[in-house]
Amino acid sequence: MNSNGRKKPKIAVFKFASCDGCQLSLLDAEDELLAVAGVVEIAYFPEASRSMAKGPYDVGLVEGSITTHHDAERIQQVRRQCHKLVTIGACATAGGIQALRNSRDIDEFIRVVYATPQYISTLKLSTPIAEHVPVDFELRGCPINKAQLIELISATLAGRKPNIPTYSVCMECKRRANVCIAVAEGIACLGPVTQAGCGAICPSFNRGCYGCYGPMESPNTASLVEQFRILGQSDPQIARAFRGFNAWAWQFRKASEECERHE
Amino acid sequence: MQNSAGPVPRAVVTLEGLRRLIPLLERRGYQVAGPTVRDGAIVYETLKKLEDLPAGWTDEQEAGRYRLKQREDAALFGYNVGPQSWKKFLHPSTIELIHIERNGEGVRVLNQSSPPPHYAFLGVRACELAAIRVQDRVLLEDRFADPVYASRRRGVFMVAVQCTRAAPTCFCASMQCGPRARQDFDLALTEIADKGRHLFVVEAGSAAGAEILREMDPREASPALCQEADEAVERAAVQTRQMDTAGIRDLLYQNFEHPRWDHVAARCLTCANCTMVCPTCFCTVVEDVSDVTGSHAERWRRWDSCFTQAFSYIHGGSVRPSVKSRYRQWMTHKLASWIDQFGSSGCVGCGRCITWCPAGIDITEEVRAIRGGSATSSRAL
Numbered sequence: 001m002n003s004n005g006r007k008k009p010k011i012a013v014f015k016f017a018s019c020d021g022c023q024l025s026l027l028d029a030e031d032e033l034l035a036v037a038g039v040v041e042i043a044y045f046p047e048a049s050r051s052m053a054k055g056p057y058d059v060g061l062v063e064g065s066i067t068t069h070h071d072a073e074r075i076q077q078v079r080r081q082c083h084k085l086v087t088i089g090a091c092a093t094a095g096g097i098q099a100l101r102n103s104r105d106i107d108e109f110i111r112v113v114y115a116t117p118q119y120i121s122t123l124k125l126s127t128p129i130a131e132h133v134p135v136d137f138e139l140r141g142c143p144i145n146k147a148q149l150i151e152l153i154s155a156t157l158a159g160r161k162p163n164i165p166t167y168s169v170c171m172e173c174k175r176r177a178n179v180c181i182a183v184a185e186g187i188a189c190l191g192p193v194t195q196a197g198c199g200a201i202c203p204s205f206n207r208g209c210y211g212c213y214g215p216m217e218s219p220n221t222a223s224l225v226e227q228f229r230i231l232g233q234s235d236p237q238i239a240r241a242f243r244g245f246n247a248w249a250w251q252f253r254k255a256s257e258e259c260e261r262h263e
Numbered sequence: 264m265q266n267s268a269g270p271v272p273r274a275v276v277t278l279e280g281l282r283r284l285i286p287l288l289e290r291r292g293y294q295v296a297g298p299t300v301r302d303g304a305i306v307y308e309t310l311k312k313l314e315d316l317p318a319g320w321t322d323e324q325e326a327g328r329y330r331l332k333q334r335e336d337a338a339l340f341g342y343n344v345g346p347q348s349w350k351k352f353l354h355p356s357t358i359e360l361i362h363i364e365r366n367g368e369g370v371r372v373l374n375q376s377s378p379p380p381h382y383a384f385l386g387v388r389a390c391e392l393a394a395i396r397v398q399d400r401v402l403l404e405d406r407f408a409d410p411v412y413a414s415r416r417r418g419v420f421m422v423a424v425q426c427t428r429a430a431p432t433c434f435c436a437s438m439q440c441g442p443r444a445r446q447d448f449d450l451a452l453t454e455i456a457d458k459g460r461h462l463f464v465v466e467a468g469s470a471a472g473a474e475i476l477r478e479m480d481p482r483e484a485s486p487a488l489c490q491e492a493d494e495a496v497e498r499a500a501v502q503t504r505q506m507d508t509a510g511i512r513d514l515l516y517q518n519f520e521h522p523r524w525d526h527v528a529a530r531c532l533t534c535a536n537c538t539m540v541c542p543t544c545f546c547t548v549v550e551d552v553s554d555v556t557g558s559h560a561e562r563w564r565r566w567d568s569c570f571t572q573a574f575s576y577i578h579g580g581s582v583r584p585s586v587k588s589r590y591r592q593w594m595t596h597k598l599a600s601w602i603d604q605f606g607s608s609g610c611v612g613c614g615r616c617i618t619w620c621p622a623g624i625d626i627t628e629e630v631r632a633i634r635g636g637s638a639t640s641s642r643a644l
Contacts, residue, residue, distance in 0.1 A: 035555045154555045163550045167535060167571040170621075174539035175356040175566055179304040179346055182621050184329045192534035192621050206302070217572045218533045218586060223622050226530075227327070 009058035009157065012044035014078050016064025016071050017098055017126060021143035022089035023047045023063050029146040036153060055081030059156060062135075065091040065098060065126045072123070072132060079133040084156070087129045088149065090142035094214050095248035097142075099126040102248055103257075126248065139164070142212040142245035145197050165196045166217040169209050173200035181206060188228045188241060193219035193251070214246035221255035235259040273489050274481030278461045281339075281452075282313045283479050284422070288383040291475075293420055296352055297385035298345070303331055305345040307352070310385060317342065324430040324614065327623030338456040343430040344388055344613050348542035349395060352382055353415045354402065356539075356566045360411075360549070365558040383420035389441030390433075392423060392448065393611040394542035400605050401545050411564070420471065423448035427495035432614030434504040434627055440611040442499035450476060453492035464492040504614065506627045507634065508598075511608075514634060515599040519591065523632040528587035530622045535568035537616035537624075538593065543609050546574070569593050594629060 013023055027033070027048055036042075043053035060082030066072050079085055087093050095102065101109060102125045110117045129135055139152055148164055155162035165171070169191035173180070181187040181203050189208035191200065195216040202209050215221075221242070228238045242256035285295050297310045300317045310316065322342045323330045334341050362373040387395075395416075402412040423444040426433075435441030444451050449472030453464040464484050467473035484492075538544040548567035553560040567574055570589050575582035583589045601609035610626070617625045 032555060039555050039557075150555065151552065154553055157555060158553050158557060160551070160553070163552060165571075165573070167568070167573070168533070170534040170536050171539065171566070171568065171571070174536060177306070177347060177351060177356070179302040179306060180329075180536065180619055180621070181303075183327060183619050184303045184331075184346075186328075189621075192532040192536070216533075220530075220532045220586065223530050223532055227622055230327075 008039065008041040010041045010043040011059045011061065012057040012082065013047065013061045016062065017067040018064030018089065018091040018096065020047060025144050025146040025149060029150055032150045039157060057082050059084045059086060062087050062092050062129050063089055065095045065128060066132055067098060067126045068122055075129060075132050084136045086137045086139060086152065087135050088139045088144050090212065090214060090245040092129045093138040093140055094246040095126045095128050097245050099248035100243060102126060140195055140197055140213040148197055167196055168192050168216045169194045169196050169200050172196045173203050176200055176204060178203055181208065186231050188231050188233050190241060193221050193224050211244050211246055211252065214249045215251040219251045221251055225255055225259060235262045272466060273484045274465045274476060275484040275488060276463045276465050276479045276481050280479040280481065281463055285310060285312060287475050287478055288420060292381050293383035294380035295383045295385055300331065304329060305342055307347045307349065322430065324432045324618045326617050326625045327620055329618050336456045337461065338454055340386060340424045340454045343426065343433055344391065344615060346540055346619055349384055349387065349391055350398065350542055354398060354412050354545060358411060358564050360562045360564050363560040379415045381418055383422065385422045386424045387421050388424060388426055389444040390435040390611040390613040391542060392444050393440035396447065397543040397607060397609060397611065398545055421448040423451040425451060425453040425496045426499040427454065429499045429502045430614060431503050432617045433502050433612065434506050434614060435612035436500045436502050437506040437508060438608060438610055438612035443496050453496060455492060464488060504627050506630055512599040512602050515595045518633050521633050523629065524587045524591050527590050527624060527629055530624055531586050531590045532622050533570045533586050533589055534621060535570040536619050536621060538568040538570060539566060540615040540619045542613060543611065594626060
């Protein structure tokens with residue numbers, strides 16, 4: 001029970017193929033976590049607690065992509081147990097860095113990497129959760145921004161729309177009064193086609209945006225590819241730039257495949 | 264502001280005389296802001312001393328490209344406008360409007376914002392004075408005045424600098440906003456840095472300006488020196504970029520369906536950089552946030568842009584879902600419907616949107632293309 005006498009909403013955190021970094025963002029929110037724990041029941045969170053309360057859950061946070069037959073079945077059960085299902089991070093939302101295998105031969109990887117390939121049972125593709133079940137909200141990032149996660153939880157509890165913008169990183173960069181590194185230094189930066197949310201971290205430290213938050217709402221990747229070429233980037237370099245944590249997001253995938261064809 | 268109280272309408276001040284300016288302003292309670300070098304560009308920040316100015320630096324600008332270069336002299340103002348404008352101070356990018364705490368059954372609204380500083384702007388160009396006039400019209404002189412802008416704008420001490428060079432992206436002459444600053448300043452400097460001289464021809468535009476000038480060890484500027492300064496500003500009026508503004512409002516109103524909009528949409532990134540750097544773009548979004556416990560809420564205002572989908576979101580979706588419709592909205596508002604709405608163009612010809620567009624889109628070229636003239640890509644490699 002919370003102070004209003006209402007039953008606390010139950011939150012569950014599930015992990016699929018991922019590095020755990022997004023779950024850690026929740027644990028990392030030290031200042032807010034106690035407040036979160038005060039207003040919600042963190043019912044299932046194996047990364048943080050041994051006690052695992054049974055479903056159904058009000059909100060399920062899902063980290064990771066689907067890479068095995070077992071996980072493809074498990075996500076169906078998770079969906080049935082969660083009233084609202086929210087994916088957290090690039091793996092759950094776009095397939096993650098492990099989706100790099102999607103454009104290559106998985107069997108060859110298995111033969112090269114594993115001493116006894118016959119023990120490996122995996123799907124050919126690493127796919128986002130939304131390719132398997134309906135998703136209520138997708139929180140972007142590699143890893144997610146803990147402030148956005150807290151905002152999402154707060155907004156959900158308050159019954160309001162979360163302030164999670166879908167415009168470009170450039171908006172955050174300019175609001176921070178950064179000097180544009182693409183224009184002033186000729187650095188290839190994915191900021192114009194990448195969704196805001198990180199606070200423009202990399203451009204603030206003189207690095208081009210790596211696209212961790214995936215495609216923004218209306219990404220004109222073809223135009224940015226043209227600009228990268230003007231900045232002296234080769235097509236293989238440009239293809240690699242789009243093959244990061246969100247390589248399987250279709251707009252980035254299309255851009256990298258076109259650069260590869262152009263090689 | 265009129266030249267009424269100044270003892271010398273046009274004076275000449277040495278570098279040592281100018282060195283007194285920042286301390287003189289600080290002694291009168293001003294926080295001095297002006298150009299300085301940071302991260303490979305000339306930006307506007309708080310200045311503490313004359314050495315903070317970009318002495319010996321200049322810029323090279325083209326569509327989508329900006330580079331700092333060393334000058335052969337030690338001129339303090341030998342460059343044109345950079346990525347930032349004075350709206351950084353007058354119309355801040357991010358500001359908390361209200362702060363609310365739950366207080367038992369009720370709520371308490373806390374106004375934590377401290378009063379803004381009294382600004383003195385050092386190094387304001389003619390196009391920037393024009394941009395501030397445009398924002399004054401929008402944010403102060405309409406039915407509703409914006410209290411945030413009003414509190415920051417009130418009593419700003421303006422030190423204008425006359426441009427003696429134009430960047431290839433400048434087109435203030437076309438927009439009749441420059442290069443000469445003629446009004447709305449307290450002091451206007453024309454820098455002469457050559458042949459072993461480093462002088463500033465100074466014009467006082469207000470009594471406050473004249474008072475400060477008297478303490479900068481001014482000498483009377485000879486007619487020859489005044490003429491030299493005027494000719495230097497005239498040279499900046501020779502600009503390679505131009506915009507034909509004749510009948511521009513009707514031109515754009517009659518060309519909502521011009522094929523050029525598809526052409527620009529293929530290049531436009533909808534990244535919003537043009538609107539962020541534009542010194543007259545004023546749109547903001549107001550966001551309410553609450554904490555997890557529901558005991559604390561904040562209302563923030565941030566720069567927004569007509570290039571985002573959320574900007575035109577109404578019930579059912581975004582009114583301007585396509586790139587084409589968003590670019591057309593921005594340019595048509597800036598150059599045409601602004602005239603109907605506020606009585607002037609929204610463009611002052613500073614060229615920031617050209618330089619800082621990562622795709623190098625040039626608003627003057629887009630106008631030319633819609634007019635039916637030749638449109639060749641001017642993107643520098």
